[in-house]
Amino acid sequence: xxxxxxxxxxxxxxxxxxxxxxxxxxxxxxxxxxxxxxxxxxxxxxxxxxxxxxxxxxxxxxxxxxxxxxxxxxxxxxxxxxxxxxxxxxxxxxxxxxxxxxxxxxxxxxxxxxxxxxxxxxxxxxxxxxxxxxxxxxxxxxxxxxxxxxxxxxxxxxxxxxxxxxxxxxxxxxxxxxxxxxxxxxxxxxxxxxxxxxxxxxxxxxxxxxxxxxxxxxxxxxxxxxxxxxxxxxxxxxxxxxxxxxxxxxxxxxxxxxxxxxxxxxxxxxxxxxxxxxxxxxxxxxxxxxxxxxxxxxxxxxxxxxxxxxxxxxxxxxxxxxxxxxxxxxxxxxxxxxxxxxxxxxxxxxxxxxxxxxxxxxxxxxxxxxxxxxxxxxxxxxxxxxxxxxxxxxxxxxxxxxxxxxxxxxx
Amino acid sequence: xxxxxxxxxxxxxxxxxxxxxxxxxxxxxxxxxxxxxxxxxxxxxxxxxxxxxxxxxxxxxxxxxxxxxxxxxxxxxxxxxxxxxxxxxxxxxxxxxxxxxxxxxxxxxxxxxxxxxxxxxxxxxxxxxxxxxxxxxxxxxxxxxxxxxxxxxxxxxxxxxxxxxxxxxxxxxxxxxxxxxxxxxxxxxxxxxxxxxxxxxxxxxxxxxxxxxxxxxxxxxxxxxxxxxxxxxxxxxxxxxxxxxxxxxxxxxxxxxxxxxxxxxxxxxxxxxxxxxxxxxxxxxxxxxxxxxxxxxxxxxxxxxxxxxxxxxxxxxxxxxxxxxxxxxxxxxxxxxxxxxxxxxxxxxxxxxxxxxxxxxxxxxxxxxxxxxxxxxxxxxxxxxxxxxxxxxxxxxxxxxxxxxxxxxxx
Numbered sequence: 154x155x156x157x158x159x160x161x162x163x164x165x166x167x168x169x170x171x172x173x174x175x176x177x178x179x180x181x182x183x184x185x186x187x188x189x190x191x192x193x194x195x196x197x198x199x200x201x202x203x204x205x206x207x208x209x210x211x212x213x214x215x216x217x218x219x220x221x222x223x224x225x226x227x228x229x230x231x232x233x234x235x236x237x238x239x240x241x242x243x244x245x246x247x248x249x250x251x252x253x254x255x256x257x258x259x260x261x262x263x264x265x266x267x268x269x270x271x272x273x274x275x276x277x278x279x280x281x282x283x284x285x286x287x288x289x290x291x292x293x294x295x296x297x298x299x300x301x302x303x304x305x306x307x308x309x310x311x312x313x314x315x316x317x318x319x320x321x322x323x324x325x326x327x328x329x330x331x332x333x334x335x336x337x338x339x340x341x342x343x344x345x346x347x348x349x350x351x352x353x354x355x356x357x358x359x360x361x362x363x364x365x366x367x368x369x370x371x372x373x374x375x376x377x378x379x380x381x382x383x384x385x386x387x388x389x390x391x392x393x394x395x396x397x398x399x400x401x402x403x404x405x406x407x408x409x410x411x412x413x414x415x416x417x418x419x420x421x422x423x424x425x426x427x428x429x430x431x432x433x434x435x436x437x438x439x440x441x442x443x444x445x446x447x448x449x450x451x452x453x454x455x456x457x458x459x460x461x462x463x464x465x466x467x468x469x470x471x472x473x474x475x476x477x478x479x480x481x482x483x484x485x486x487x488x489x490x491x492x493x494x495x496x497x498x499x500x501x502x503x504x505x506x507x508x509x510x511x512x513x514x515x516x517x518x519x520x521x522x523x524x525x526x527x528x529x530x531x532x533x534x535x536x537x538x539x540x541x542x543x544x545x546x547x548x549x550x551x552x553x554x555x556x557x558x559x560x561x562x563x564x
Numbered sequence: 565x566x567x568x569x570x571x572x573x574x575x576x577x578x579x580x581x582x583x584x585x586x587x588x589x590x591x592x593x594x595x596x597x598x599x600x601x602x603x604x605x606x607x608x609x610x611x612x613x614x615x616x617x618x619x620x621x622x623x624x625x626x627x628x629x630x631x632x633x634x635x636x637x638x639x640x641x642x643x644x645x646x647x648x649x650x651x652x653x654x655x656x657x658x659x660x661x662x663x664x665x666x667x668x669x670x671x672x673x674x675x676x677x678x679x680x681x682x683x684x685x686x687x688x689x690x691x692x693x694x695x696x697x698x699x700x701x702x703x704x705x706x707x708x709x710x711x712x713x714x715x716x717x718x719x720x721x722x723x724x725x726x727x728x729x730x731x732x733x734x735x736x737x738x739x740x741x742x743x744x745x746x747x748x749x750x751x752x753x754x755x756x757x758x759x760x761x762x763x764x765x766x767x768x769x770x771x772x773x774x775x776x777x778x779x780x781x782x783x784x785x786x787x788x789x790x791x792x793x794x795x796x797x798x799x800x801x802x803x804x805x806x807x808x809x810x811x812x813x814x815x816x817x818x819x820x821x822x823x824x825x826x827x828x829x830x831x832x833x834x835x836x837x838x839x840x841x842x843x844x845x846x847x848x849x850x851x852x853x854x855x856x857x858x859x860x861x862x863x864x865x866x867x868x869x870x871x872x873x874x875x876x877x878x879x880x881x882x883x884x885x886x887x888x889x890x891x892x893x894x895x896x897x898x899x900x901x902x903x904x905x906x907x908x909x910x911x912x913x914x915x916x917x918x919x920x921x922x923x924x925x926x927x928x929x930x931x932x933x934x935x936x937x938x939x940x941x942x943x944x945x946x947x948x949x950x951x952x953x954x955x956x957x958x959x960x961x962x963x964x965x966x967x968x969x970x971x972x973x974x975x
Contacts, residue, residue, distance in 0.1 A: 212898030212906045242894040244907065244923025277891025278924055341878055341895065382877045383794070384892075385899035466793045466877070466962075467752055467970055474971025480688025481795075483653040484752065487623030488796035495623045496655065512655025513689055551877075553964050559878055560885025 161433035161441050161529060161549070162315045169320040169333035171299035173356045174198035174396025178296040179308035182285045185237025185275060190308035192286055194293040195232040195352060196262065201396045203229035203270070204365035206372045208389035214241035215251040216271040220390060223267045227361025229394050230264040232352055233271050233286070236309050236337070240273040240281040241387035250283035257287040261294055272350050272390045274337060275311055306335040309350055312558055313339045317430040323419035326403035326412040330357040334423050338431040340559060342381035343464065351376065351391045351427055356399025357416065366408035367420055368393045375424035378456060378546045381435035382555070383464040393420075432547045437554030440472055441547065442531045448499075449542035454491040458537060459546030461489035469551035472531055477522040479507050486537060497538025504532065572844035572852050572940060572960070573726040580731040580744035582710035584767040585609035585807025589707040590719035593696045596648030596686060601719040603697055605704040606643040606763060607673065612807045614640035614681070615775035617783045619800035625652035626662040627682040631801060634678045638772025640805050641679040643763055644669050644697070645720050647748070651684040651692040652798035661694040668698040672705055683761050683801045685748060686722055717746035720761055723969055724750045728841040734830035737814035737823040741768040743830055747838040751847040751970060753792035754875070762787065762802045762838055767810025768827065777819035778831055779804045786835035789867060789957045792846035793966070794875040804831075843958045848965030851883055852958065856945045859910075860953035865902040869948060870957030872900035880962035883942055888933045890918050897948060908949025915943065 175197055179190040197203075205224045207217050223229075233254055240247045251271050259266040273281065298304075306316035317336040322329050338349030359367075372391055405413050433441055444462050449455035462468055465485040471478040479500050486493050496511035503525025507517055525531070531550075586608055590601040608614075616635045618628050634640075644665055651658045662682050670677040684692065709715075717727035728747040733740050749760030770778075783802055816824050844852055855873050860866035873879055876896040882889040890911050897904050907922035914936025918928055936942070942961075 208898075210895070210898035211900075211902075211904050212894045212909070239891075242891060242906070242909075242919070242923065244921065246923060276889075277894050278919070279891075280924075343899070384876050384878045384895060387895050387898055465795050466966070467795045470967050470970035473967065476972065478687075480650075480653060480690075483623045483688050484621070484795060484798050487619075487621035487798055488754070489622075491622075493622050495653070498623070498653075508653070508689070510655065512653065512657060513691075551967065553967055555877070556881050556884065556962065556964055556967065559881035561887065 157314065159314045159434045159438055161438055163430065166318065167320055169302040169318050170331065172331050172333050172354055174201060174398030175354045176297035176299050177301040177305040178293045178298065179301065179304040180289050180293055182289045184235050184282065184285050190304065191236045192289060193234045193305045193308040194297065195305060196297050197229050197231060197394050198396045198398050199230065201229050201394050202227055202359060202361040202364055203392060203394045204361055204368040206368055206391045208386060210385055210387050212242060212387050214239050214273060214388045215243060215247035216240055216273045217388060217390060219251050219255065220270050223270060226267045228268050229270060230262050230268040231258055232392060233258050233269065234309050234350065235273050235286055236311050237275040238273055238279055238281045239275050239277045239388045241277045243278065243280050246280045250281040253283050254286055257290050261290050270392060272388065274309065274350050274388050277387055302333055302335060309337040311337065311339065312436055313337050313434050315434055317427055317434065319423045319426040321419035321423045323415040325357055325416050328400050328402035330355055330399045330402065330416065332419055332423050334427050336427040336431055339434045340382055340436040341384045341386045342379065342431060342435065343383045343385045349386060349389055349431055353393045353423065355395050357395050357402065358397030359395040359405060363405055363408045364393055364395055367417060371421045371424045374421060375428040378544060379428045379432050380460055380463045380548050381432060429547055432549050435549035436558045437552040438549030439552050440529050440531050440550040442472060442533065442549060444546045445534045446537065447543040448536040448538045448540060450492045450540040451542040452544055455542040455544035456546060458486055458489045458491050458493065459544050461485045462533065463546050463548035466551055472526065473550035473552045475526050477502055477519060477526050482533065482535065486535060492539045493537035494539050499536040501534040502526065570725045570845045570849055572849055574841065577729065578731055580713040580729050581742065583742050583744050583765055585612060585809030586765045587708035587710050588712040588716040589704045589709065590712065590715040591700050591704055593700045595646050595693065595696050601715065602647045603700060604645045604716045604719040605708065606716060607708050608640050608642060608805050609807045609809045610641065612640050612805050613638055613770060613772040613775055614803060614805045615772055615779040617779055617802045619797060621796055621798050623653060623798050625650055625684060625799045626654060626658035627651055627684045628799060628801060630662050630666065631681050634681060637678045639679050640681060641673050641675040642669055643681045643803060645683045645761065646697055647720050647722050648686040649684055649690055649692045650686045650688045650799050652688045654689065654691050657691045661692045664694045665697055668701050672701050681803060683799065685720065685761050685799050688798055713744055713746060720748040722748065722750065723847055724748050724845050726845055728838055728845065730834045730837040732830035732834045734826040736768055736827050739811050739813035741766055741810045741813065741827065743834050745834050745838050747842055749842040750845045751793055752795045752797045753790065753842060753846065754794045754796045760797060760800055760842055764804045764834065766806050768806050768813065769808030770806040770816060774816055774819045775804055775806055778828060782832045782835040785832060786839040789955065790839045790843050791871055791874045791959050792843060840958055843960050846960035847969045848963040849960030850963050851940050851942050851961040853883060853942045853944065853960060855957045857948065858954040859947040859949045859951060861903045861951040862953040863955055866953040866955035867957060869897055869900045869902050869904065870955050872896045873944065874957050874959035877962055883937065884961035884963045886937050888913055888930060888937045893944065893946065897946060903950045904948035905950050910947040912945040913937065
């Protein structure tokens with residue numbers, strides 16, 4: 154949105170390489186923004202499988218409803234995405250608009266409508282003028298290219314200040330395959346249930362049910378562990394497609410198949426990479442905050458405690474102000490609703506243990522913590538002293554810029 | 565501290581009148597602040613009964629633990645409160661400090677330690693120098709006055725910009741009694757479980773179990789329905805004492821006794837008044853937001869939907885920016901986790917119905933809503949179309965000033 158790039162943006166962008174069976178195109182269709190691309194088409198080779206994790210918001214958008222239905226088939230030929238309008242809370246008008254997009258794409262690509270996936274991001278509640286998208290479909294299809302991942306990532310941005318992409322390779326039974334992914338997201342980020350918009354494609358050949366199991370597990374440790382502002386989008390959509398057009402490899406029998414070990418690790422790593430990029434582009438973010446919770450009753454309890462800290466405006470503003478006000482971490486643990494032993498609670502910032510056995514250490518020296526809190530990469534570790542559950546959660550600080558961006562988003 | 569008074573502060577303050585059986589004093593004890601009063605003593609006549617609602621935070625402060633124990637006795641002779649230090653997460657040091665305060669006060673007032681209640685508010689995790697408080701006890705007792713409610717309300721302020729107080733009268737079986745209350749709170753306000761610091765006294769004669777039932781119910785509709793920033797304090801304490809020193813009245817048999825009808829209404833009204841004053845002094849608040857939720861599965865579900873809207877940083881920043889971005893209300897309903905029918909969701913702002921049957925009304929005219937959103941008193945009404953549960957919730961907008969206050973609280 155023309156704003157200067159987030160100070161947390163990665164220094165180097167690894168452009169995803171061409172991936173057999175996937176091509177992209179982006180165009181400026183004027184859905185809402187002017188003078189920039191705002192629609193992306195990601196075409197997949199016939200026979201591609203797909204898995205997805207979608208928002209559980211009760212006010213989910215029309216495209217989310219549509220993806221949920223199409224995912225039952227597990228097949229995909231294209232993903233069509235627009236920025237600037239979420240097509241959410243648009244009633245029958247919105248459903249019809251999404252369906253017209255799907256029909257037009259299916260006709261143009263000569264496939265079933267159930268093989269077309271759509272996603273929309275932007276303002277909620279405004280009717281979507283789908284004609285602006287469908288009119289551009291022939292040109293989008295003409296312009297499809299294998300090395301246009303960057304174009305795709307840019308076309309789906311809203312308040313994002315940099316395009317988010319990642320690539321990994323992994324061997325399946327000795328054969329090297331590739332995984333590419335792009336994502337968008339900057340505000341309205343609290344995908345406790347699913348994620349923001351993110352599209353991941355591999356050239357491996359993996360049946361849809363296995364793909365789904367891998368994605369669900371990977372999302373739980375990545376997109377489901379980030380938050381910018383505790384607000385869950387109506388449009389969260391994470392899709393993972395497998396074109397099967399890469400080098401031939403052994404067929405996996407299940408998601409737990411040992412031949413997928415390296416692939417699972419690469420997928421999890423790529424999902425975490427994309428998720429952390431979303432936080433690094435959190436609206437107004439000046440600092441990336443990584444929170445490790447241990448000693449919780451379960452991994453889920455640890456995640457919820459981590460998110461209680463990560464969502465606390467008082468913790469986030471303290472860090473924005475470079476104030477090592479760790480008492481607010483105590484408060485956030487206390488309000489999480491999860492089991493914690495106040496009198497065994499241990500808190501570290503930047504590797505310095507501040508509390509032990511429910512009180513500040515007698516020898517606590519604030520100086521190294523004050524130095525750490527001035528950096529861009531803040532590390533918080535909390536042990537709640539009741540069990541063995543652990544989780545890592547990412548967020549960013551809460552700055553004036555967040556308010557500037559969001560007090561004036563529509564105008 | 566020292567900031568200009570909130571633009572939402574009530575125009576007129578109703579000084580609570582002297583109330584038989586209650587006296588107050590405040591002193592500058594230098595617990596943390598300099599040049600202002602920071603300790604309050606509220607003395608109650610022998611035989612006073614008491615009820616309380618306390619934070620359910622798992623990292624509750626030492627004074628909260630102590631109040632919880634003493635409430636079992638149901639008797640009170642004094643409430644001793646300091647500002648500037650929360651005595652929370654201070655381990656054994658904190659427990660000892662609170663107990664020394666209780667012992668000193670009990671000795672000076674010649675009562676049981678279980679009749680002394682303490683509350684502390686301020687920074688979390690710093691050891692409390694209780695000597696600064698106990699050294700001032702003889703002077704506090706000497707200076708007790710019946711008409712010092714304003715002094716008491718000022719002494720317990722932290723980031724508050726105005727003292728919060730309220731008074732009501734009600735008849736119990738034809739006899740008029742009085743209820744006075746003071747409160748503090750501005751940030752770390754999300755008393756989903758209890759409340760901030762608030763102390764309410766009546767001169768009626770009401771047994772502790774009845775008092776407790778009345779208070780629990782009143783708190784659920786007042787303090788439990790406000791939020792400034794979604795952060796729940798370690799110190800939330802709401803106490804209601806009855807001195808029994810007012811004019812003689814009939815003895816109530818239970819909390820549901822018809823002779824308490826007017827008293828219940830007056831108490832609920834006073835609690836709501838104090839709770840709304842806390843929101844009106846919400847850190848950085850420029851606008852008071854009242855949210856009415858109807859059509860929910862239950863009253864609790866309605867309250868949770870209301871709080872999801874009230875806690876959404878995107879809703880709060882939109883209102884701060886005077887942007888009628890109602891799509892964010894749709895989002896917040898969707899993330900609440902409570903039952904709602906997207907396709908029957910109705911949203912009004914300032915009395916203007918914006919949506920009907922899950923989409924924007926075709927005849928929606930934004931002009932009157934845009935005018936309303938420029939006022940200080942924002943009204944939102946949401947019907948979620950599934951049942952008959954309703955609730956009213958209050959919050960404030962999220963402004964730059966909130967970040968200024970909290971990025972720099974300790975320094």
